[in-house]
Amino acid sequence: MAHTPESILEQLQKRNFAPVYFLQGDEPFYIDQISDYIEANALQEHEKGFNQVVIYGKDVDVATVLLQAKRFPMMSDRSVVIVKEAQSILDIEKEEGTKQLEAYLKNPLPSTILVFAYKHKTLDGRKSLSKVFAQHSVMLTTKKLYDNQVPAWVNNYLKTKNVKSTPQAVQHLSEFIGSDLSRLANEIDKLLLNLKPGQTIDEKVVLENVGISKEYNIFELQAAIIAQDVLKANRIVNYFEANPKNNPLIPNIGMLFSFFTKLLSLHAAADKSDAGLKKLLGQQAWKLKEFQHAMRVYPIARVVDIIHFIREADLQSKGISGGDMSEADTLRELMFKILHPVPKTLAV
Secondary structure (H helix, E strand, O other): OOOOHHHHHHHHHOOOOOOEEEEEEOOHHHHHHHHHHHHHHOOOHHHHHHHEEEEEHHHOOHHHHHHHHOOOOOOOOOEEEEEEOHHHOOOOOOHHHHHHHHHHHHOOOOOEEEEEEEEOEOOOOOOHHHHHHHHHOEEEEEOOOOHHHHHHHHHHHHHHOOOOEOHHHHHHHHHHHOOOHHHHHHHHHHHHHOOOOOOOEOHHHHHHHOOOOOOOOHHHHHHHHHHOOHHHHHHHHHHHHHOOOOOOHHHHHHHHHHHHHHHHHHHOOOOOOHHHHHHHHHHHHHHHHHHHHHHHHOOHHHHHHHHHHHHHHHHHHOOOOOOOOOHHHHHHHHHHHHHOOOOOOOOO
């Protein structure tokens, strides 16, 4: 049976513990969430001293892990063994280590909760160890969310906190922070500390609490581009140059790329009615008027050119081209190309 983070946490909250958990994959948020829950809640505080062990994969081999797992609890019904960074266990996929693990998995000590936090990679699903884990443990494989899945995740996370939010606030959180769920959860949790009882999270709350300057941020730069406000765009670029840590170039270029590729898809849409465009925009449907204005300002041929300029800037930002241009110079050049189209008769 396929397990999800939600189904595993639901069983843990009911205190239905399994003998072995194998948590693997590219998204560490869920791996940490589940292993941290077990570490905090499987035992009473007075039981943890003798019965809870947290070890790191780089410090142990399979035999050491199983030695801990085979210990009987003292003055408790169960013991807990958590292996963090389990992907670093040197012999976990070697023949002898595999044999030892498979033997234990087929006959685990019922009083032990053994947790493997196997981050940023997965076992080879074709090999026997992965198959035995799948059959004899609670096995979870996590994947990074795609950018278009992040707003829904933010909505669900806020619902678990019983907090209301506006679509604009959710989109800003998703676009500014991105698909790093651990960082997203951390920023939202910090934001909630400053929230008044019953207060809705709106755009203003996000801008004030997640380190985004109200006047100088990527959203305002995007708005300046749509409005073709050259002066404001340059002011924002200058602000970014003075505050590089809070305004890294690569994610900002990524957000501009996302905006203009979305604009290109709207230009190419067969159904350009409000309903048709909203369907294409999905979670960004509330931005319909903004996109419609951008479509008028930037016709499809211009959008294609701009996407090409953004790709060039992306290569420059990664040192692949552009020589020793600074991040600010790269962004400044990109703004010039976007806001000052070269007439076709003058183009070289």
